Amino acid sequence: MKKLLMAANWKMYKTVEEGVATARELVSLLGTLPQDREVLVCPPFTMMHSVCPILAGNAGCHSGAQNFYPAAQGAFTGEVAPEQLLDLGCTYALAGHSERRHVLGEMDELIGRKVAFGLEAGLKMILCIGETSVERRLGQIEEVLVRQLESGLAGVLSTATAENLAVAYEPVWAIGTGDVAGPDEILAAHALVRSKLESLLPSEGAQIRILYGGSVKPDNAAAIIRLDNVDGVLVGGASLKADSFSQIVLA
Numbered sequence: 001m002k003k004l005l006m007a008a009n010w011k012m013y014k015t016v017e018e019g020v021a022t023a024r025e026l027v028s029l030l031g032t033l034p035q036d037r038e039v040l041v042c043p044p045f046t047m048m049h050s051v052c053p054i055l056a057g058n059a060g061c062h063s064g065a066q067n068f069y070p071a072a073q074g075a076f077t078g079e080v081a082p083e084q085l086l087d088l089g090c091t092y093a094l095a096g097h098s099e100r101r102h103v104l105g106e107m108d109e110l111i112g113r114k115v116a117f118g119l120e121a122g123l124k125m126i127l128c129i130g131e132t133s134v135e136r137r138l139g140q141i142e143e144v145l146v147r148q149l150e151s152g153l154a155g156v157l158s159t160a161t162a163e164n165l166a167v168a169y170e171p172v173w174a175i176g177t178g179d180v181a182g183p184d185e186i187l188a189a190h191a192l193v194r195s196k197l198e199s200l201l202p203s204e205g206a207q208i209r210i211l212y213g214g215s216v217k218p219d220n221a222a223a224i225i226r227l228d229n230v231d232g233v234l235v236g237g238a239s240l241k242a243d244s245f246s247q248i249v250l251a
């Protein structure tokens with residue numbers, strides 16, 4: 001059975017004390033998770049040492065990194081390696097989040113290297129893709145998604161599986177804006193991603209989870225996860241409070 005992956009991205013928010021309190025409250029609100037879902041929380045690096053063990057205390061809850069550098073170790077000031085994340089009990093990582101692409105200037109080639117290096121190191125990877133509002137207006141959604149998928153997955157065509165890879169479709173214009181994509185827009189984008197995954201990874205593409213991200217809230221989550229080819233959600237703002245994220249997880 002394909003489990004829904006309900007993922008939280010805490011971005012650059014919270015002190016260690018706040019993160020620990022939120023993780024504790026979340027684990028207690030969630031209790032025993034329904035069989036059909038998994039939970040992932042991606043906290044800032046600063047609190048992983050304290051937060052990862054709390055999440056690990058609830059079967060079905062996992063910790064993820066928002067970012068890492070694709071090297072085993074070395075002189076990369078300010079960066080964090082996959083081995084260092086695995087050492088903390090972190091099992092997932094994001095690559096290609098829109099804020100890393102558009103605020104930090106990460107390019108397709110680096111994102112592809114991260115996906116390949118992360119998988120090789122033993123992390124489960126979530127490749128984030130999505131068009132900007134300008135690209136949407138210019139009718140370039142398909143071109144952008146196909147390019148980001150092809151470059152993001154170029155190094156993992158023989159190693160990616162439904163176990164170690166998920167894709168998050170996050171239209172940039174919907175992230176943090178309250179402007180959630182409509183059902184038809186989500187259906188069309190996810191169908192496109194599914195068909196591209198099936199052609200790039202013929203034996204695994206049908207089973208790889210495709211998450212939707214962009215202004216998911218407790219009141220729209222249930223309708224979104226019911227849509228075809230939506231296998232979970234990636235949540236920013238509404239994941240910062242344990243009660244709203246637990247409502248989304250259990251939607």
Ligand code: PEP
Nearest residue numbers: 175176213214215236237
């Ligand atoms: C995100 O950061 O990936 C995200 C989807 O944010 P928000 O839920 O706040 O739109």
